[in-house]
Amino acid sequence: MKTEPVNISFFKNKTAVVTGAGGTLCSAVAVELARLGAKVALLGRTPEKLESVTALIRKAGGTALPLVVDVTDVAAVEAASKTITRELGLCDLLVNGAGGNRNDAVTSTVEYQPAEIAADRPENLRGFFNLNPDILLDVIKLNTIGTLIPSQVFGREMARRGRGSIVNFASMNSYRPLSKNLAYSLSKAGVVNLTQWLSTYLAPAGIRVNAVAPGFFANDRSRKILMTEDGGLTARGQNVMAHTPMKRFGEAQDLLGAVCWLLDDERAGFVTGITVAVDGGFSSSSGV
Numbered sequence: 001m002k003t004e005p006v007n008i009s010f011f012k013n014k015t016a017v018v019t020g021a022g023g024t025l026c027s028a029v030a031v032e033l034a035r036l037g038a039k040v041a042l043l044g045r046t047p048e049k050l051e052s053v054t055a056l057i058r059k060a061g062g063t064a065l066p067l068v069v070d071v072t073d074v075a076a077v078e079a080a081s082k083t084i085t086r087e088l089g090l091c092d093l094l095v096n097g098a099g100g101n102r103n104d105a106v107t108s109t110v111e112y113q114p115a116e117i118a119a120d121r122p123e124n125l126r127g128f129f130n131l132n133p134d135i136l137l138d139v140i141k142l143n144t145i146g147t148l149i150p151s152q153v154f155g156r157e158m159a160r161r162g163r164g165s166i167v168n169f170a171s172m173n174s175y176r177p178l179s180k181n182l183a184y185s186l187s188k189a190g191v192v193n194l195t196q197w198l199s200t201y202l203a204p205a206g207i208r209v210n211a212v213a214p215g216f217f218a219n220d221r222s223r224k225i226l227m228t229e230d231g232g233l234t235a236r237g238q239n240v241m242a243h244t245p246m247k248r249f250g251e252a253q254d255l256l257g258a259v260c261w262l263l264d265d266e267r268a269g270f271v272t273g274i275t276v277a278v279d280g281g282f283s284s285s286s287g288v
């Protein structure tokens with residue numbers, strides 16, 4: 001990961017808020033924005049994760065402010081916004097990276113099996129008919145409302161000044177639902193829709209709203225699903241690879257160009273409402 005600062009850029013002295021900044025992908029986004037000269041507020045739930053990214057940024061001479069915030073909690077995001085304004089200035093750029101899935105929100109089977117509605121359903125079988133709607137709602141809330149709330153809170157500051165840029169995190173699940181991932185797919189489809197809606201609504205306020213749709217990037221959760229302990233691929237990992245023309249998983253660095261381009265008013269000033277796939281060709285390939 002490159003950390004040395006660059007001298008001149010659109011990002012110099014801008015205040016950037018990155019949610020999910022302790023995570024696999026958005027920690028790299030936060031480091032890159034700081035490297036380009038932005039003052040970065042890092043939002044997430046786990047202090048240790050935020051602190052290690054903050055330390056990396058500060059060590060390279062950048063400005064970072066870690067804040068433990070649940071993005072689905074309006075009051076917490078409002079409080080964070082006040083701290084950020086006081087410490088770093090009003091928010092210019094927002095990256096809505098906080099998101100994810102839950103193991104108990106996915107089915108264990110890719111298609112209906114009569115046993116899922118049988119009285120003696122095996123304990124390890126979780127089909128559509130066994131999903132708990134409250135757990136699904138939790139995933140949907142994180143990915144959609146957890147994107148909407150920071151867009152409201154920080155977007156309001158942008159609207160007052162008549163400028164700003166927001167980048168959301170969609171997914172390959174946004175376009176075609178991946179097997180097993182009902183709530184996650186539903187919610188990421190919602191992120192693309194929210195991005196389009198907001199881009200239209202906020203255009204008169206001078207705010208651009210776009211998204212990236214990462215393909216398969218290994219993070220703590222997906223690594224266990226895609227890879228074996230000895231570094232090989234699980235059956236699902238092999239299936240993903242067979243549908244990925246570039247024949248590899250993404251690295252966080254692969255996303256930085258798309259995210260920074262979309263945020264940058266000088267390079268993407270007429271771009272709003274789009275979702276850029278960063279997926280090694282996954283969404284273009286039929287796999288046949």
Ligand SMILES: NC(=O)c1ccc[n+]([C@@H]2O[C@H](COP(=O)([O-])OP(=O)(O)OC[C@H]3O[C@@H](n4cnc5c(N)ncnc54)[C@H](OP(=O)(O)O)[C@@H]3O)[C@@H](O)[C@H]2O)c1
Nearest residue numbers: 020022023024025044045046070071098099100171217219
């Ligand atoms: N990795 C992929 O292949 C992939 C593909 C497509 C889309 N995406 C999307 O890209 C984004 C980043 O993914 P990632 O791979 O970097 O995942 P990750 O490593 O799990 O990072 C997600 C971060 O979001 C934070 N977060 C979760 N719930 C939160 C909440 N309620 N409030 C504040 N922060 C919260 C987590 O913080 P805590 O750990 O502290 O809870 C975590 O640091 C997500 O939106 C994900 O859905 C990822």
